[in-house]
Amino acid sequence: MKKLAIASAAALLATSLPAQAGPHGHGRYYGPPVEHHHHHLHRAAPLAWLLGGIALGSALVAIMPPRPVVAAPAVVVAPPPPLPPRTAWFCQSYQAYYPNVPYCPEGWQPVTVY
Numbered sequence: 001m002k003k004l005a006i007a008s009a010a011a012l013l014a015t016s017l018p019a020q021a022g023p024h025g026h027g028r029y030y031g032p033p034v035e036h037h038h039h040h041l042h043r044a045a046p047l048a049w050l051l052g053g054i055a056l057g058s059a060l061v062a063i064m065p066p067r068p069v070v071a072a073p074a075v076v077v078a079p080p081p082p083l084p085p086r087t088a089w090f091c092q093s094y095q096a097y098y099p100n101v102p103y104c105p106e107g108w109q110p111v112t113v114y
Contacts, residue, residue: 087113089109090111091106091108091109
């Protein structure tokens with residue numbers, strides 16, 4: 001299928017090129033300009049090149065494989081680790097915590113705070 005598309009595009013491009021024959025049909029004409037000779041092919045040459053380029057570009061796009069679709073990786077957010085328990089020191093006689101009370105006569109009681 002690819003070879004057929006390339007061959008048809010090349011044939012279309014080759015037939016769109018202007019002819020290189022002289023006024024008598026063989027070779028280029030290197031003599032003085034002849035008044036009755038009209039150069040219609042030169043006016044049509046840009047159009048032929050444009051159409052040939054469009055045909056060739058279309059054929060090349062048609063035979064190209066599609067681009068792969070790459071999906072973005074999923075974003076996974078892990079929950080933060082739990083905070084370790086902390087220990088606060090409580091004084092029963094003053095009903096307060098250290099460092100608000102610098103001294104406790106009966107001793108400090110450890111209290112776990114989350």
